[in-house]
Amino acid sequence: MANIIVAQNLTLSYERDEEIIQNASFVIEKGDFVFITGPSGSGKSTLLKSFYGNIKPQSGTLLMGGLNMSTIKKPKLQELRKHLGIIFQDYKLINEWNVERNVVLPLWIAGYSSEVQKTQAKRLLHHVKLSGKEHKYPLELSGGEQQRVGVARALSKNPFLILADEPTGNLDEYSSNVIWDLLENACQQLETTVVVVTHKIPSVFNIPYRHFTIDELGGIYEVH
Amino acid sequence: MRFIKSHISLIFPMVAILMGLEFFIAFDRTTKGYEESLKDSYAMLVVAKDEMSIDDFRAWDKHIYKVAEIEKSKIIDKVDLPFKSSNTLNIDKDMPNFYSIKLNKYLNNRELEEVKRNILKSDRVTRVETFDTLHNSNYGLFSSIKLAFQTFILFMTIIGFFLIIKQMEVWNFMHSERMKVMDIFGASLFLRSKALIIMAIIDAIISAIIASIVFYTIQNSWVKGNHIAILEDNISGLFSIDDLITLTFASIVIVLIAVFLVVINVKEE
Numbered sequence: 357m358a359n360i361i362v363a364q365n366l367t368l369s370y371e372r373d374e375e376i377i378q379n380a381s382f383v384i385e386k387g388d389f390v391f392i393t394g395p396s397g398s399g400k401s402t403l404l405k406s407f408y409g410n411i412k413p414q415s416g417t418l419l420m421g422g423l424n425m426s427t428i429k430k431p432k433l434q435e436l437r438k439h440l441g442i443i444f445q446d447y448k449l450i451n452e453w454n455v456e457r458n459v460v461l462p463l464w465i466a467g468y469s470s471e472v473q474k475t476q477a478k479r480l481l482h483h484v485k486l487s488g489k490e491h492k493y494p495l496e497l498s499g500g501e502q503q504r505v506g507v508a509r510a511l512s513k514n515p516f517l518i519l520a521d522e523p524t525g526n527l528d529e530y531s532s533n534v535i536w537d538l539l540e541n542a543c544q545q546l547e548t549t550v551v552v553v554t555h556k557i558p559s560v561f562n563i564p565y566r567h568f569t570i571d572e573l574g575g576i577y578e579v580h
Numbered sequence: 581m582r583f584i585k586s587h588i589s590l591i592f593p594m595v596a597i598l599m600g601l602e603f604f605i606a607f608d609r610t611t612k613g614y615e616e617s618l619k620d621s622y623a624m625l626v627v628a629k630d631e632m633s634i635d636d637f638r639a640w641d642k643h644i645y646k647v648a649e650i651e652k653s654k655i656i657d658k659v660d661l662p663f664k665s666s667n668t669l670n671i672d673k674d675m676p677n678f679y680s681i682k683l684n685k686y687l688n689n690r691e692l693e694e695v696k697r698n699i700l701k702s703d704r705v706t707r708v709e710t711f712d713t714l715h716n717s718n719y720g721l722f723s724s725i726k727l728a729f730q731t732f733i734l735f736m737t738i739i740g741f742f743l744i745i746k747q748m749e750v751w752n753f754m755h756s757e758r759m760k761v762m763d764i765f766g767a768s769l770f771l772r773s774k775a776l777i778i779m780a781i782i783d784a785i786i787s788a789i790i791a792s793i794v795f796y797t798i799q800n801s802w803v804k805g806n807h808i809a810i811l812e813d814n815i816s817g818l819f820s821i822d823d824l825i826t827l828t829f830a831s832i833v834i835v836l837i838a839v840f841l842v843v844i845n846v847k848e849e
Contacts, residue, residue: 408764410848437766450758465767 358386360517360549365416368406376402378574389543389563390551394570400553404521408440409433438466441510445522447502449494455505456490462513480508500531507538518542520552587783593743594787598827600736602795606818607729619686626679626699627707641698646682676706748842756846763848773843780839784831791827795819
């Protein structure tokens with residue numbers, strides 16, 4: 357199995373702040389479905405941000421797809437991000453763009469033709485059960501529907517890794533289950549590695565997963 | 581409505597700045613012509629004991645570019661003397677030499693006095709007449725008009741720049757979220773700011789066209805109808821098609837700097 361994320365004695369902190377993650381060491385492999393849990397303020401989101409280069413390691417090593425995140429330059433980071441699918445609790449959709457444009461954002465950034473973008477948008481929106489809503493704007497959709505757009509966007513370029521920060525944090529139970537199903541499918545059918553930061557692991561989860569937890573001191577442990 | 585408002589809020593200050601720039605270019609061009617005519621109609625009078633050449637004068641002051649000797653006979657003709665006919669030859673011999681001096685540019689009072697002092701340094705020169713009263717009144721009027729225009733242009737430009745800074749804040753508010761999301765998904769700086777760049781360039785071109793139309797209208801209706809001496813003689817110099825290119829270029833440079841400042845200030849959360 358290929359290593360997707362490798363952390364060795366990883367320490368993360370914001371400038372002038374105290375260390376949030378301390379000496380974390382773990383390996384996440386291709387096809388893993390990983391939950392990262394922990395109390396509020398423990399650094400779950402900070403850890404996820406370090407995976408897409410929003411925050412650089414203070415010390416230790418973090419390798420993402422073989423790239424060292426401590427020394428990575430902006431062009432290489434942009435290239436890495438093009439191959440990631442990222443899902444946010446607050447969706448981070450572009451409100452002045454319609455659903456179709458939001459979904460194909462990663463394809464547009466990668467320079468795919470408009471025909472490919474259109475075909476892919478149709479397929480993905482069907483996959484997330486939003487067919488017919490291509491021309492709606494995010495603010496015309498419910499929270500659950502917006503998050504499904506977020507998931508479709510994350511899947512649009514067949515990423516090798518999906519990072520999800522509290523993807524169901526703002527959703528009701530029904531919408532949450534739809535999102536978990538979509539992520540399970542991505543992991544199982546496409547062999548995409550999925551890392552989800554969450555407060556609570558869903559009670560019903562149909563595929564094997566790994567569970568990391570962060571304690572109050574910033575240490576990371578694998579539960580099972 | 582929001583779309584129109586967002587465009588007008590950039591076009592308005594850009595037009596103000598471009599009008600200021602075009603005022604500066606046009607005024608400089610038209611007043612140069614007027615300055616030239618003032619210079620051509622102005623001459624100093626120098627009285628010298630000996631005959632002098634243009635090189636003598638040029639050696640004294642660099643502003644002197646043309647020297648014409650005034651024929652003594654013409655001066656004697658203008659002087660009404662009872663003994664004139666019998667003694668013309670003797671008077672001619674004893675008379676000093678008179679020279680009319682043209683300068684290479686229209687000088688201010690201080691510079692004019694300096695030219696006078698430089699010429700008087702020579703023992704051969706007995707008198708220099710600068711006709712400074714006439715010169716001063718022409719120069720004073722001209723300078724005050726020029727200063728008033730330049731002050732107006734300066735204030736217009738400052739206000740324009742303040743409005744652009746305001747617009748940059750609006751752009752930051754409107755576009756930063758989109759740019760941040762695009763950054764997360766790996767978009768390059770150009771791709772992130774493409775929409776803003778295109779919008780800003782379109783607005784810059786529209787602003788340049790509006791400013792040009794205003795000046796074209798001023799040239800063809802207002803100045804022609806109002807008989808303003810300084811401008812009327814040089815009306816063709818008020819606005820030229822080359823100015824449209826200059827204004828478009830200046831306008832695009834200003835908006836691109838503004839866009840660049842907005843884009844580099846968008847930081848990831």
